[in-house]
Amino acid sequence: MTKSLKKFRTNEHTDFFSKVYDVTRLIPAGRVTSYGAIASFIGSPQAARTVGWALNASHTQKEFVPAHRVVNRNGMLTGKHHFRHPSLMKELLESEGIVVVNDHVHDFKKLFWDPARELK
C-alpha cells in the first residue's frame, strides 16, 4: 500500500490539510471565504490550489467540513461540481441565507469572512 493511500484510509492528513479543515470549520454560517484567504492564513499564500484539493477530500473527515462556504476570489462557486450533486453547493449556501445568482455569491464583499482579520 502506498503512503498516500494509507494516509487517505486512516484519515491522517498533513499539517496543510488539517489546517485547511480547521479554518474552514470556523467559517460562520451565512458567510464565505476564498481559497487564497485560507492559504494565506495558514502560511502558504500561493498554495490556493492545494486548498481546493484538500476540500475535495474533506468529505472523508469524520467532523463536518463546510466546504460550500469556500469560493474563489471573485465569489464564484467554482467548486460546485465536486459536491454529490452540482446544485448542492448552491442549496447549502441558500439554506444559510446567502443569495446565489448565476453561480455567484450576491454581496460577496459584505459576506466575505477573512480569517486573517476575524481570527487573531
Place this chain on the structure above:
DNA sequence: TGGGTGACCATAG
C-alpha cells in the same frame, strides 16, 4: 525520479 494535473491567485505585459 520526474512530469503532469488541479475547487487558485498575483503579477506582468
Place this chain on the structure above:
DNA sequence: ACTATGGCCACCC
C-alpha cells in the same frame, strides 16, 4: 480589458 506565467502543495502515474 485581456492573456501568459510562475508559484505553491498533494497526488498520480
